Amino acid sequence: MIVLVTGASGFLGRAVAAELVAGGHEVRTLQRRRSGVAGASDVLGSLTDAATIARAVDGVEGVVHLAAKVSLAGDPAEFRAVNVEGTRALLDAAAAAGVARFVQVSSPSVAHAGAALVGVGAEPASPEQARGDYARTKAEAELLALARDSASMAVVAIRPHLVWGPGDAQLTERIVDRARRGRLPLLNGGTALIDSTYVDNAASGIAAALRRADVAHGRAFVLTNGEPRPVGDLMAGICRAAGVREPRWSIPAGLGRAAGSLVERVWAVRPGADEPPMTRFLAEQLSTAHWFDQRPIREALDWTPTVSLDEGLARLAAACAR
C-alpha cells in the first residue's frame, strides 16, 4: 500500500513511518523538515499549503496523520491553523485523491475535562470541555476526521497516551531534564495511576489501525501499554533509566495547580522561549488518574503491545548509556 505519513520528523511520526516501511509499505512523508526515515520519500512543506498537500496525497491509498502543533503553551491562532485547518485541508485532499484509509492520530486529552479517568474507554471528543489550546484544537480535528468516515474512505482515530522512549524530546527528555535540575515535583506523593505507551507499541498500534481500518472505521480508540502505574513510579523509572536522581519532593496537587495557573497567566503576558515550568494542564495530568479500558482497541485492531513497561525502561536505559 502507498501510505502518506504526516509529521514524520517527530518522535512518534518517525517511528510510525519506520514501522510501515518495515511492514512492506511504500511510505511517503509530509513535514517541513527531513524525516530521516530510511526507505521513505519525503515531501517537504506545510499543512497550510494546499498545493503541497495535493502533491503529497496523489496516488496514496492510506494516510496516517500525525502532524500537529504539540505544546503546552503558545499562540492560539497557530494551534488552530495547524491542528484544525491543516487537518481539514488534508481530509479534503485525501477524499479528492481517492484515499481509502485515513488514520487520525489524536490524543486522550480531547475528552479529558480534568477529572480523574479510571478505566474508561474513548469518550467522544469534546472541544468545549477540553483543557488548553492543544487539546481543544485536537478535539475539533478528531471530530472533523470521524465525520468524514464513509464507504469510500474509512477513518479511524487513535489516541496514544503519554508516548515515551529513547529519542523522545517531548516527555522523556523533559522529565529527565527537570529531574536533573531538581525541578520535578511529585503531586500528592505521585500516587495517581496513569497509563503510558512505549513508542514501539504506539507505532505498531497505529500501523494496526491502518491495517484494520475496514472493520474499525468510524471509531476512536485510546492506545496505551495497558500497564497503569503510579505517576511517581513511572517518572522514577524513567529517571533511573536515564541515570538521574528520581524526584523526591512532593507538593499538594492543589498548590501545584494554583502555581501552574499563575505561571500560565504570566506566560501569556511575557511569552519566553522555553515552556512554563508547570502549567495547570500539566499539574492535572500529573496529579489525577488517567488509565483506560484497553479491551476495545485490542479487539478491534487485533493487536496487543509487544514491549512491556519494564522492557521499555530497559531499552531506554540502554539508549541513554550509549
Place this chain on the structure above:
Amino acid sequence: MTEAASRPPTDLPGLDPRWSRIVEVPGRGIDAGTARSWHCLDTAAVLEESRVDIVGTILAVHGNPTWSYLWRHVAAATVRAAEAGAPAWRVVAVDQLDMGWSERTGLHRPLEQRVADLAALTDAIGLDGPVVTLGHDWGGVVSMAWAVDHPDSLVGLMLLNTAIHHPGGVPIPAPLRLAGARGMLAASTVGTTAFLDTTLALASPTLSPDVRAAYRAPYATAARRGGIGGFVADIPADERHESRAELDRIAAGVARLDVPALMLWGPRDPIFSDRYLDDLVDRLPHADVHRFEGASHLVAEDRPVATAIVDWLAERLGEGADAAPAPDARADAPAGSADAFVPIWHGLDARRDDDAVAVIDMATSGGSAPREVTWRQLDDRVRRIAAGLARIGVGRGDRVSLLVPPGPTLTAVLYACLRIGAVVVVADAGLGVRGLTRAVRGAWPDVVIGEVPGLAAARALGWPGLRISARRLPAAAAAALGVSHSLGEVAALGADAPLPAEPAADDEAAILFTSGSTGPAKGVVYRHRQLSALRDVLAEHFAIDEDSGLVTGFAPFALLGPALGTRSATPDMDVSSPRTLTARAVAAAVRASRGSIVFLSPAAILNVVATADALTAADRSDLAGVRTFLSTGAPVSPDLLASARALMPNATPHTPYGMTECLLVTDVTLEGIRAAASQPDAGVCVGLPIGTNRVLVSALDAAGIASGAPSAEPGVLGEIVVSAPHLKQRYDRLALTDRAATRATDALPEADGARWHRTGDVGHLDAEGRLWVEGRLPHVLVTADGPVAPVGAEQDVERVDGVRRAAVVGVGPHGLQQAVAVVETTAGTRRAGLADAAVAADVRASTALPLVAVLAVPSLPTDIRHNSKIDRTRLSAWADRLLAGERVGAP
C-alpha cells in the same frame, strides 16, 4: 368538603400514567346509596397490551400519609418480569378514600368503614382470581382485613412495616402519642404538612427532591389533608377505642391464615418496630421474613422490595393460579430417621447419679478457688431451672437471650432452655454494644437472662424481653433494672415442679450470631437435630469419650462438654478477650480436668505462646498429657501452630475450617499443612471434609459471579458450597439472605439428608479433595482477564523479605479492576503511600499477578475480634481514592 377523584400529574418520577385509573364505586356503610370515585394504579391494561396471561393480582394498600405512589416500583417490576416471560402478576394499588388522588369525602372513616370501602372497590372492578394482598403501615391492617374476608380469592399475604395488635400496657410509640394528642392532632396532621414531612424524612437513604414532591403532590392543601388526620385519630391506642373490636377481629382472623406470607421490614422504624414484627411472626409462623438492616419505615423506598416481591411470588406461588400449600418451614421433612436423634441433654441424663466433676470454672477472680460442679449437681440444677422457667411461662419456641459469661451458670441455663424447647439466643460480646443491641433487637427475645452489666444494657438500650438476673439482686436494684426474677428464684420455683414435654428434633434450639467481621451480625438458626449432629461429629472426629477431658478456651465449644459426656474446664481468662489467656492458665486447666483436648482461638494461641516462659516444670509435664489441640475461628500460621505444639509435645495440632453457619467443615493437622506447602496451589489449605460433610465449588464466571453448578472438579476457583448434618437450618428473619445462601443448590446430592450452604468464601479443591481457601467472595478482583482471588497473590507477596503482611485489592471499575498490593513492612512505614522502589520491585517480581501499584501502610485495617481478617473492602476503597490522585490519609 367533597372533591372527586382525579389523576396524578403525568410527570411524577417512576410512575407510568398508563397505570392510573379512576373507578366509580357504589358506597357501603356510611356511604350506602352514594357512589365514591377512587384513583388506583392498575397494570391490567399494560399487561394486556403485552399479550401476557395474568396469573393473579397483587392488591396493594398504602398507609398514612402516603398513596399508591409507594407501589410504583412493584408495578414496574411485575410488568418487567411479565414482559421477560415470567408469570404475569397484575398490580391493583388503590388510593384509599380521602387519601392520594381518591375522593375527599369529608366523613369520619373508622377502620371498619375502610375495610368495607376496599371490599366495595374490589367488587366494583370485579377482582376475584387469585389475589395476594400487600400492605404497608395502616394499609397493612386494611389489606389483612381484606385477606381475612376473602378466603376464596386469597393465595398469599405480603406485609411491610405494619401492626395488627397493640399489646396492653405498652405505651404507643411516642411520635404517634404526640400526633394523636388533642389539639396536636389537627395542627400536626392537617393544618400543616408536619406529619407528612416527618414520615417522608424517615426514608434512609434520603428521598430525592422529586420523589418527595411526588409524595406530597396530593396533599397540597389542608382540605386535601383531612384523611391524614383521620387515620391518626383512628389508631386504637386503648381497649375503649371505637376501632378496637374490628382490629381484634382482623388479628384473630390473620392467625388462622395458612397461605404463604412474606414480611419485609425496615427495623429502624420508630413506629412499627420489631415488636410488631415479632407479634406478626407469632400469628403467621410460616411466614418468610426479611429484615433489611439499616432500613426504616419507608422500606419500599429504602430497599429493593419490588425485586424481593417478584422473586418471592415466583418461588412460593409459581404459576400463581393454583394456591400453593403453605410452606411450613418448621416442619420440613425430617432428615434421617427419628430414632437416630439423641437430644443434646442426653449426656446429662445419663450421668445424673454421678458424683464425679462435670464442669470446672478456673476463673479465680478475688482469689477464690476454682469452682467445681458434679454431674449430679449440674443435672439437678438444669432440671430445676428448666421446670422453674416453665412455671413462669417460658416454653417451647420462646426466645431466651443469654447474656451470661461462659461458666457453670451459663452451662446450666443453656441446657435448661434447650430441655424445655426454648430457643437460646447467643451473641458474642465481641460484637460491641451497638452490634449486640442490633442483634438482640433483631431476634426479639421473650426473655433475657443476664448478669448486671447485660441487664443494665438491656434496660438502657430498650432491649425487649422479660428480664431474669443470673444472681440475686437487692429489690431496689432489681426494680431499677426491670428484673422480674433471679435465677435462684426460678430454680426454687422448679424444685419440685414437673418438667414439660421434650422438644422434638425439628424444633428450633438456638440462634447463634455471626461475628460481624464479615458484615452486620446475622442470627443463625439451629434445630435440635443439628446441635446433636454437631456434638456427634465433634465426638467422632476427635475421638472424644467420657475420659477425654476438655479445656475450652473458645466459647462455642465451652458449652458442649456436658453434651459430650466428659468433664470440661474453662481456663482462667477474660472470655470476652481471648488475648488474656496465658500458658500457665492453660496448664492449670489441663491439670484440673486431666484434659487431653484443648480448644483455643488464634488470638489465645498467640498469647499462650508469648507467655510460655512462665511455665514451671510441673506445668510442662501437665501439658505433655494433651493429645489434641484445636485452633478455630481464623487461619493461623504453621509457625504459630508449631510453637504451640512445642508446649504440648504429644499433641496433634488441628485447624478446622468452619463458620457460625457450619462450625466444622474441614480439618487439617499441622503435618497436613506442611505436606500441602509443597503444592503449587494458591490459598490456605484447610484439609478434607470432616465426617459425612461435603464440599463443592461453584465456579466464578468472567463477571466474578458464582454462577457455576457446584462441582468437585479440582483447580476451579469458585464459591465454597458446603453440606453437613450439623449445618444451620436458616438465617433468622433474613429470608432474602437465606435464598442467596441456598441459591441453585436444590438439585445437589445431600450429605446425610442435610442442606447446602453458600459460604461466601472462595477457593478451590485439589485432586486429593483438599479444600484451599482463597478469600471472601466480595473481595474477589474482577479484572479484564477474569476473576482473581486475593489470597494466593498475598501469600506470594508475604514471602518477600521486608514484607510483614500484605493485602491484594482491586482498583477501578468492576470488570476492569487492576490489582494493587498493600503491604506492612518489617521496617515500618510512617506515612501511607507508594512503597519504596526496591520493595515494590521485589513485590512485583514475587507474583504472577500483574500489580499496577505497591503501596505501603503503617498498618492494615483488620477486624477487632481476630485482628487477622483484613478489611479488604475498605482497603480497596482507600486505594481507589489514593490512586485516583486524591489526598488521603491512612486506610
